[in-house]
Amino acid sequence: MSAIPVFDDVLAAAARIAAHAQVTPVRRSRSLDALAGCELYFKCENLQRAGAFKFRGACNAVWSLDDETAARGVLTHSSGNHGAALALAAKTRGIPAHVVVPEGAVRSKMAAIEAFGATLHVCAPTFAAREATAERLRQETGARLVHPYHDPAVIAGQGTAAMELLKEIGELDIVMTPVGGGGLISGTAIATRGLAPNARVIGAEPSGAPDAWESLRDGERPTEMTANTICDGLRGIIGAMNFDLMRQYGVEVLLADDDEIRRAMRLMWERLKLLVEPSSATVLAAVLRNPDRFAGRRVGLVLSGGNVDLDDLPL
């Protein structure tokens, strides 16, 4: 594993996780193509194990550890999907997992973490509390911290989704993913450069958490942000390594506001019959907001996850 992940690391990740991760399907919709005026290829990471692309990076990180390190377990603080993914990844290797989650995290995600056999540690909903709790656990258990996105093994693992998409569909004009901390978009940029160097890589970010968009505009990362968006998976600040990779690979970011994201999510439920969480809908929302940018193009969209809290629905 390089300090900064490169294409060979994505290839190695794909081999490492092959026995554990799903090769997720690519879905299409005639009516969404007509609505968007382009060809849309939806890579269904909501159908990935633990319900999100996060399992790819977590699984690569867990299986990259030497046996002695692995035996002490792994540890993370996560708003949800990465926590569940790391819990399941640890289970595939038979090692302990500790997950620090803020009070108020989505219930279905916390239940999933416990169902995968990890130990849940609930802390106050501040970044400082999460860091402090994680550090205490690290000292107590010797577990290895696996950061949700600022980690080369995680980034390389996330890149395997775009790799599968490009191998299945062939050349695409544009590959898009949601942008939160930047693990998925930076891994996607690396994979796409290796397999389809002429394709553009575009991230989609909620207007209510526009840190990556602002970082590219300003040339530097913010140190703090008050996120205000329904996309619970995209409220983190872009990571340093991730930001560097986005600039190195010429990634662009487009914004979409929550109303647009909600409408796109509804369209995806209705037309694709797929349960996707709001974060997943940022990509379609950004396409529909910028029709001229996408007209007639072949566009791959990595759907990040499907972990909707069904307690909020009248089922």
Next chain:
Amino acid sequence: MSAIPVFDDVLAAAARIAAHAQVTPVRRSRSLDALAGCELYFKCENLQRAGAFKFRGACNAVWSLDDETAARGVLTHSSGNHGAALALAAKTRGIPAHVVVPEGAVRSKMAAIEAFGATLHVCAPTFAAREATAERLRQETGARLVHPYHDPAVIAGQGTAAMELLKEIGELDIVMTPVGGGGLISGTAIATRGLAPNARVIGAEPSGAPDAWESLRDGERPTEMTANTICDGLRGIIGAMNFDLMRQYGVEVLLADDDEIRRAMRLMWERLKLLVEPSSATVLAAVLRNPDRFAGRRVGLVLSGGNVDLDDLPL
């Protein structure tokens, strides 16, 4: 086309609809297998065109007509999915479609019918009004009535879903479908006998609309029924031809009540990340209600559709 459909008619239907219908995917879930104690293979007809298996039968019926008959168009009365399916099937052949729908039908289904270019005729929500409106339209337009289930071409078309499932998965111990008017279950029985003669065929029916279950118990069809179930696609009375085929092929029916169906639907949303309508969840509900019947078996479940009215959800 035989008067009573046989296996060769299912084979012919598969060839006839191949250019128009989707080969839908088969999905699995480790956690649902663990919960049910058996191997579940979900045939995703919610991903069929127009969102339900109904497109198979409608498409076979439309493309079975000679050119002169077809040119006068097709006509049906339907609570929703068959209407949309027939509208889309007519569109694939470039012929008119007339759809009689009762007041109060699911909004998203009516919108789909119109979006496919059919003419919608809303009538009072009684069976008599639907029949009378359809008959008047038939006389006015010369359109061919395509019944939702009491039609050999429709039955043969519906059988192609189980045919694909068995061809993809190989031998199954049990094949299940929801039971409404009986088009899907009788077509499935014919296809299964032809491809996997040792497999049992089991229908799942809501306890609040138990006409097929009661018909098999009593040896005769009821003439009327007051349906009380959330499964809007399963409120019709079992057709005469369909009932005969169910008896001829030894089909069994299991019941599930609405609470069990609702719970099964929620599990499918959560674990499969698939939007399915309540009717689709009857099959899993029946499995979970009768664990001893299914323990250790390989069970194929045809999911009927995914046309949920999203206006009812807080999206």
